[in-house]
Amino acid sequence: MAIVRIPAENSSLTDTNAVAAFLATHGIEYSRWTPKHPVGAEAPAEALLASYAGEIDDLKARGGYVTADVIDVKPDTPNLDAMLARFNREHWHDEDEVRFIIEGRGLFHVHPRVGPVFAIEVEAGDLIRVPRGTHHWFDLCADRRIRAIRLFQDPSGWTPHYTESGVDQGFQPVCFGPTYVSAVTRA
Ligand SMILES: [Fe+2]
Numbered sequence: 536m537a538i539v540r541i542p543a544e545n546s547s548l549t550d551t552n553a554v555a556a557f558l559a560t561h562g563i564e565y566s567r568w569t570p571k572h573p574v575g576a577e578a579p580a581e582a583l584l585a586s587y588a589g590e591i592d593d594l595k596a597r598g599g600y601v602t603a604d605v606i607d608v609k610p611d612t613p614n615l616d617a618m619l620a621r622f623n624r625e626h627w628h629d630e631d632e633v634r635f636i637i638e639g640r641g642l643f644h645v646h647p648r649v650g651p652v653f654a655i656e657v658e659a660g661d662l663i664r665v666p667r668g669t670h671h672w673f674d675l676c677a678d679r680r681i682r683a684i685r686l687f688q689d690p691s692g693w694t695p696h697y698t699e700s701g702v703d704q705g706f707q708p709v710c711f712g713p714t715y716v717s718a719v720t721r722a
Pocket residue numbers: 622626627628632671672673695
């Protein structure tokens with residue numbers, strides 16, 4: 536499940552309902568998906584999309600998404616650094632950023648119109664829907680691995696618009712991981 540951290544307030548959220556409620560106040564949808572037919576994280580893209588067809592169709596109907604695909608990033612993915620550099624500076628898109636994480640982890644930072652920057656660390660089973668226009672940036676975690684279903688309103692329009700604010704420079708792209716969650720739970 537996702538972890539939300541608010542560095543300016545030195546606080547974090549690890550409870551699924553609390554994470555969803557907090558993100559909802561910023562217009563970000565968060566939920567957990569369970570496949571109708573359990574499918575392995577290494578399954579072919581077509582099998583993944585088929586397994587989650589019900590959830591994907593529901594999102595398409597609600598958000599006007601027309602296509603879905605599967606992105607697969609590994610440490611040895613060619614030009615990985617160049618790919619990541621497109622998204623690790625504050626930017627926004629003309630359409631929603633919709634990701635369902637199949638495997639690996641990732642770190643979104645969101646710079647809301649009101650309130651401090653917060654980070655969302657996502658992992659397998661997490662669905663996140665960041666509305667168009669939201670200022671954000673994205674990093675992989677240290678293992679540089681993520682596999683995710685993406686939904687698009689217009690695949691040709693998937694372009695980052697950079698704010699050039701420099702706000703991203705003030706935040707470390709460090710994931711806390713499951714160890715952190717268990718430590719918080721024990722505390
Ligand atoms: Fe983005």
